Amino acid sequence: xxxxxxxxxxxxxxxxxxxxxxxxxxxxxxxxxxxxxxxxxxxxxxxxxxxxxxxxxxxxxxxxxxxxxxxxxxxxxxxxxxxxxxxxxxxxxxxxxxxxxxxxxxxxxxxxxxxxxxxxxxxxxxxxxxxxxxxxxxxxxxxxxxxxxxxxxxxxxxxxxxxxxxxxxxxxxxxxxxxxxxxxxxxxxxxxxxxxxxxxxxxxxxxxxxxxxxxxxxxxxxxxxxxxxxxxxxxxxxxxxxxxxxxxxxxxxxxxxxxxxxxxxxxxxxxxxxxxxx
Amino acid sequence: xxxxxxxxxxxxxxxxxxxxxxxxxxxxxxxxxxxxxxxxxxxxxxxxxxxxxxxxxxxxxxxxxxxxxxxxxxxxxxxxxxxxxxxxxxxxxxxxxxxxxxxxxxxxxxxxxxxxxxxxxxxxxxxxxxxxxxxxxxxxxxxxxxxxxxxxxxxxxxxxxxxxxxxxxxxxxxxxxxxxxxxxxxxxxxxxxxxxxxxxxxxxxxxxxxxxxxxxxxxxxxxxxxxxxxxxxxxxxxxxxxxxxxxxxxxxxxxxxxxxxxxxxxxxxxxxxxxxxxxxxxxxxxxxxxxxxxxxxxxxxxx
Numbered sequence: 001x002x003x004x005x006x007x008x009x010x011x012x013x014x015x016x017x018x019x020x021x022x023x024x025x026x027x028x029x030x031x032x033x034x035x036x037x038x039x040x041x042x043x044x045x046x047x048x049x050x051x052x053x054x055x056x057x058x059x060x061x062x063x064x065x066x067x068x069x070x071x072x073x074x075x076x077x078x079x080x081x082x083x084x085x086x087x088x089x090x091x092x093x094x095x096x097x098x099x100x101x102x103x104x105x106x107x108x109x110x111x112x113x114x115x116x117x118x119x120x121x122x123x124x125x126x127x128x129x130x131x132x133x134x135x136x137x138x139x140x141x142x143x144x145x146x147x148x149x150x151x152x153x154x155x156x157x158x159x160x161x162x163x164x165x166x167x168x169x170x171x172x173x174x175x176x177x178x179x180x181x182x183x184x185x186x187x188x189x190x191x192x193x194x195x196x197x198x199x200x201x202x203x204x205x206x207x208x209x210x211x212x213x214x215x216x217x218x219x220x221x222x223x224x225x226x227x228x229x230x231x232x233x234x235x236x237x238x239x240x241x242x243x244x245x246x247x248x249x250x251x252x253x254x255x256x257x258x259x260x261x262x263x264x265x266x267x268x269x270x271x272x273x274x275x276x277x278x
Numbered sequence: 279x280x281x282x283x284x285x286x287x288x289x290x291x292x293x294x295x296x297x298x299x300x301x302x303x304x305x306x307x308x309x310x311x312x313x314x315x316x317x318x319x320x321x322x323x324x325x326x327x328x329x330x331x332x333x334x335x336x337x338x339x340x341x342x343x344x345x346x347x348x349x350x351x352x353x354x355x356x357x358x359x360x361x362x363x364x365x366x367x368x369x370x371x372x373x374x375x376x377x378x379x380x381x382x383x384x385x386x387x388x389x390x391x392x393x394x395x396x397x398x399x400x401x402x403x404x405x406x407x408x409x410x411x412x413x414x415x416x417x418x419x420x421x422x423x424x425x426x427x428x429x430x431x432x433x434x435x436x437x438x439x440x441x442x443x444x445x446x447x448x449x450x451x452x453x454x455x456x457x458x459x460x461x462x463x464x465x466x467x468x469x470x471x472x473x474x475x476x477x478x479x480x481x482x483x484x485x486x487x488x489x490x491x492x493x494x495x496x497x498x499x500x501x502x503x504x505x506x507x508x509x510x511x512x513x514x515x516x517x518x519x520x521x522x523x524x525x526x527x528x529x530x531x532x533x534x535x536x537x538x539x540x541x542x543x544x545x546x547x548x549x550x551x552x553x554x555x556x557x558x559x560x561x562x563x564x565x566x567x568x569x570x571x572x573x574x575x576x577x578x579x580x581x
Contacts, residue, residue, distance in 0.1 A: 009374065016371075017388050020448070024395070026414055027403045039411075043418040081299075088296040096293035097286065108300065111308055119556035122537045122549060123311035146303030153300070178292040207396030209512040214538060226396045230516055233402060242406060249399050260394045264387055267394065272456045 024253070031055070031246040038242050054247035062244050064251055066221060067228035071252070074137050074212070074224050075205045081145030082152065082201040083194050090156020091182050091190075095168065112150040121214050128215065137222055140215050144205055152197050155270070159193040160186060196270040199263055206256060225252040319554040324546050335554035345524060346555060349532035350562070352439070356528060357507040360443045360450075365503065368451045369492075372458035373484065386459075390452035397449065401516030404445045408432065435525040438518050442526065445513060450506070454499055461495030462488065497574045501567070508563060515540060529559055 025045060030038055031054055032047040058064040092098075093105055124143055128134035133142060168181045176184070209226050216223040223231065229248035232241050260267055294301075319335055321328045339346055371389060375382055392400070407414045408431040416428040431437045465488065473483045511530040514520065519540065520527035527535075534540065536552035 009379075013374070013385055017385065020388055020392060020452075023400065023403050023407060023448070024391075026407055030406070043414070043421040045414075085299040089300045092293040092296035096289060096296070098290040098293040101293070104297070104301065108304060111304070119315050119533075119553060119560070120307065120311040121534075122552075123314045124307055126314075127306060127310070143307065146299055147307050148300050148304050178289040179295070182292075182296070203394055207394075207399070209396060209398035209516075217538070226398050230398050230402055233405070233516070242412075245402060246406070249403055252399055253395055256394050256396075257391075260391065261387075268386075268390065268456060271390075271393070271453055272460050 027246050027249050027253070031243070031250045033243065033246075035241070035243040038246075054243045055251070058244045058247040058251065062232070062241075062248070063221070063228065064225070064248055067223055067225045067248075068251060070137060070222055070228075071206060071224040071226075074140055075202055077138075077141045078144040078205045079198050079201050081141065082149060082205075083198050085145060086149055086152035086156050086197055087187065087190055087194055088182070090153055091160050091186055093153065094157045094160035095165075095181075095186075096178065108148045108153060109150050111148050121211065124211075125214055134215060135219055135222070140212050143211060143215075144201075149201070152201070155193055155197060156190065159190060163189055196266050199259070199266045200270040202259070203256065203267070206252075315553040315557060318550050319557050321550040322548070323550040325549065328550070331550070335551050336558070338551065339554055339558060345527070346529075346532060348525075349527040349529045350559075352526065353508055353510070353528045353530075356439060356443055356446070356510065357504055359439075360446050360507055361500070361503055363443075364447045364451050365454060365500065367447075368454035369458050371451070371455045372462055373488065375455070376459060376462050386456070389455055392449045393453050395449070398512045398516045400445055400449060401513045404441065405517055408441050432518055433522055435522065438522070438526045442510075442514060442517055445517065446507060446510065450503065454503060457495060457499045458492065461492050461499075464495075465491045500574075501570060504570070505563075505567070533559065 029045050029047055032050045032052070034051070034053070037048060093101065125134060128139040128143070131139075133139040163186065168176075168185055171181050171185050172178075206224075207226060208224075209230065212224050213227045213230075216227055220228075220231065225248070229245055229252060232245050232248065235241075318328065320330060320332060322331050322334070323329075371385075375385055379385075406412075408416075410416060410428050410430045410433070413428075413431070415431075416425075419425045420428065429437065431441055469487050469491070470483060473487055478486070509530055510528055511534060514526065514528050514531045515534070518526045520531060520535075524532075533552050533555045536548045536555065538547065
């Protein structure tokens with residue numbers, strides 16, 4: 001009876017695994033098929049032969065080289081900036097005493113619950129135009145870095161709270177200023193949580209669609225991967241470029257996937273602790 | 279004493295410096311857009327000329343725009359329909375994977391995997407999978423003889439909505455499973471021991487211990503999931519773009535299209551009207567959240 005029950009359990013779980021993996025597998029195998037084969041292959045998942053022609057075409061002809069470069073550039077600077085600003089703000093909100101601390105903190109946190117959605121996109125674009133950064137990737141980077149990340153703030157703040165105060169008191173007595181304590185004592189201790197934040201924001205920025213799409217509407221050569229791939233769908237020859245789009249999706253998914261398989265623990269930690277503590 | 283005072287003064291300055299990036303960002307990218315929206319909701323504004331028209335945008339919204347309300351209804355239907363399947367599934371998986379099962383970690387890793395893929399990219403892949411003529415799903419169903427004619431998934435409102443919900447569930451159940459799992463692991467073990475000493479079976483312990491002890495986690499998870507789903511934008515834009523004939527438009531995409539042209543459309547943007555729509559939406563969702571918190575407050579007081 002017990003074995004029977006276990007069997008059913010495993011069949012259920014494995015079926016679910018299959019459903020979960022199917023779309024990705026479809027895209028992966030599809031990306032090796034020619035367009036002709038994609039359209040007539042019916043219910044066959046596996047390609048007749050693994051040809052990387054699609055990738056070569058996408059890379060050379062369809063500008064995916066540019067898109068990938070844009071994505072890497074955008075993600076690198078955004079993540080670096082987000083990590084710095086969350087570390088700084090998290091420390092200040094944890095250890096610092098300054099007028100208006102509670103009000104500012106409450107305001108920051110409330111951004112999590114107020115649903116602004118698409119309302120801020122257009123004014124943001126206007127501000128970017130005003131600063132003349134709407135035609136470069138820096139517009140998006142600045143939006144990413146300077147926006148309030150309530151979850152990241154929570155993560156750093158509670159991490160700093162868990163560091164014994166004696167450590168920075170000792171440093172203060174030795175004559176370190178508040179900023180010096182941060183730079184030379186607290187920051188090195190923050191490494192694990194900053195790694196988590198880096199990974200989560202890498203995921204967010206790499207996968208983001210709406211903001212970069214709006215910013216690159218008039219300058220397609222600045223589009224990151226996700227925007228570039230999806231934009232193929234809306235062009236006239238969409239039906240003839242399924243293979244390119246599938247190759248494009250894989251180019252965008254694979255780096256993420258590799259990172260996820262290697263650093264799985266950080267992903268899970270960052271995603272769950274952020275929400276539960278928040 | 280003087281030294282301490284100096285130190286405190288220095289500290290305040292340091293703090294402001296450290297939070298400066300976020301503070302500036304907050305003022306420029308959150309406060310300013312809100313003020314901007316409040317102002318232009320009373321204007322007719324196409325990007326060049328702005329004319330003050332008083333409450334006309336709101337009047338139009340409440341009396342002459344069935345599309346807005348249909349999109350809002352769609353959003354709520356999508357949210358509840360999706361969560362009705364997603365959350366029980368996530369809870370079931372969390373309970374199952376909490377046991378010491380072989381391959382536990384692998385299952386968890388795989389179920390969470392969809393969450394790391396871009397929603398827009400997933401929308402694109404599912405667009406291929408559910409394509410009428412060449413899509414994988416139709417081909418499989420035809421080959422197995424379940425259907426004779428290919429189903430036009432994106433041609434009917436309800437099938438298209440079902441596909442949207444499916445992608446959304448597919449992407450979201452893993453993270454909710456992890457939330458529930460970490461909640462379950464926080465329940466004290468002795469509660470279960472006591473229950474089993476009293477002769478409670480698995481189902482009884484689940485109903486009388488796991489569920490009530492999970493209530494606080496569930497309150498948060500449910501709220502995050504609801505807010506998240508109501509803001510669905512890129513998935514719908516990429517997958518159906520509101521087709522057929524705007525029937526699968528959700529509220530975010532509906533408003534979005536008054537701000538920006540999407541998918542080859544070429545209409546004149548109506549910023550004033552779009553901001554009025556956003557403000558009404560923010561108020562509706564605010565009320566909704568407040569009611570939700572009030573209703574669920576009682577259920578979470580377990581200690």
